[in-house]
Amino acid sequence: MQFIETHCHLNDEAFNPDRDAVIEKSFNRGISKLVEIACSAKEWEPAGALCAKYPSQIYACFGIHPGYSEELCPENLAKLEQHLKKSVSKGLGEIGLDYYWDAGKKEQQTLLLEAMISLSNRLGLVSVFHARSGKDAKNDSAYADLSALLKNKWNYAPKGKKFRGILHCFSGVWEDAGAALDLGLALGVNGTFTYKKNDELREIVKKAGLENIVFETDCPYLPPQSARGLRNDPSYIPEIAAAAAGYLGVTVGKAADVTTGNAYEIFGVL
Ligand SMILES: [Zn+2]
Numbered sequence: 001m002q003f004i005e006t007h008c009h010l011n012d013e014a015f016n017p018d019r020d021a022v023i024e025k026s027f028n029r030g031i032s033k034l035v036e037i038a039c040s041a042k043e044w045e046p047a048g049a050l051c052a053k054y055p056s057q058i059y060a061c062f063g064i065h066p067g068y069s070e071e072l073c074p075e076n077l078a079k080l081e082q083h084l085k086k087s088v089s090k091g092l093g094e095i096g097l098d099y100y101w102d103a104g105k106k107e108q109q110t111l112l113l114e115a116m117i118s119l120s121n122r123l124g125l126v127s128v129f130h131a132r133s134g135k136d137a138k139n140d141s142a143y144a145d146l147s148a149l150l151k152n153k154w155n156y157a158p159k160g161k162k163f164r165g166i167l168h169c170f171s172g173v174w175e176d177a178g179a180a181l182d183l184g185l186a187l188g189v190n191g192t193f194t195y196k197k198n199d200e201l202r203e204i205v206k207k208a209g210l211e212n213i214v215f216e217t218d219c220p221y222l223p224p225q226s227a228r229g230l231r232n233d234p235s236y237i238p239e240i241a242a243a244a245a246g247y248l249g250v251t252v253g254k255a256a257d258v259t260t261g262n263a264y265e266i267f268g269v270l
Contacts, residue, residue: 001256002032003241004263004270005234007094007128007168007188010036010058011046014220014231023054026234030256033263033270034058034234037094037128038063041076044083051088059270061118061128067101069108072115080223084123090267092120093128094168097142100132100163113149120156126266127156129164129185131172143176150183163266169218170201177204177212181212186262188216191224191232194243210248210258213267215241 005026015022026034037059038047047060062083064071083089095116097109120127134140156164168188177187187197187208192198205213215237219224223232224239238252245255264270 005034029235036060036235040068042099059090063093066109067110091126094130096130099134145170147179194225
């Protein structure tokens with residue numbers, strides 16, 4: 001049984017004391033490959049270095065997260081393109097819209113996202129999306145705006161493939177999930193699936209089905225219920241998978257096989 005961690009931030013300073021030990025522990029727990037997500041210009045080089053240290057085991061996605069919309073400039077776009085062309089790069093991300101932490105910068109975020117989408121279109125890149133709605137989620141939906149923009153502007157179309165990317169850390173309503181699946185996005189399922197209050201999310205994941213999800217942690221953030229308040233890391237993937245398998249009524253082995261297959265399809269031969 002093997003798992004793929006599709007979304008981690010191992011270069012976060014939270015891992016400075018024991019990064020290599022955390023990575024070894026994750027391999028020992030059956031996580032065979034990890035995808036590091038580099039969110040801003042200062043994270044691109046370190047992500048490349050981490051991949052170089054663990055060849056064929058750690059890969060990266062490079063992008064500009066909506067929280068860094070001020071980084072949009074021609075120099076950074078040129079630099080980003082260089083990183084995206086490296087062999088360790090498996091896609092563009094994370095990119096998207098965040099109306100929760102950065103509600104005052106919607107216009108800047110939209111400009112950034114459009115620039116990222118045109119990179120995906122031009123270079124033919126799988127993309128990892130972040131969406132977080134405002135505090136009044138119904139009337140301030142980052143999901144609705146993201147899917148409208150993707151519908152209009154995203155034309156990356158990998159031949160013969162079901163998926164064009166991932167909507168990571170899904171936290172929307174069923175309508176948002178349905179729109180994402182229609183756009184060719186898999187839903188990223190992480191520790192939030194195990195939170196006591198998240199019955200709605202569990203039902204959405206069940207309805208989407210194993211064939212449309214991948215596992216991730218988004219570490220060091222969002223540990224599963226058993227570790228709330230602690231630092232998250234990729235070794236929690238089997239626990240998240242067990243919770244999802246239990247809820248969906250399948251074996252953990254089956255959940256591992258199907259979601260690992262999805263991750264391979266999305267990122268190519270890892
Ligand atoms: Zn993330």
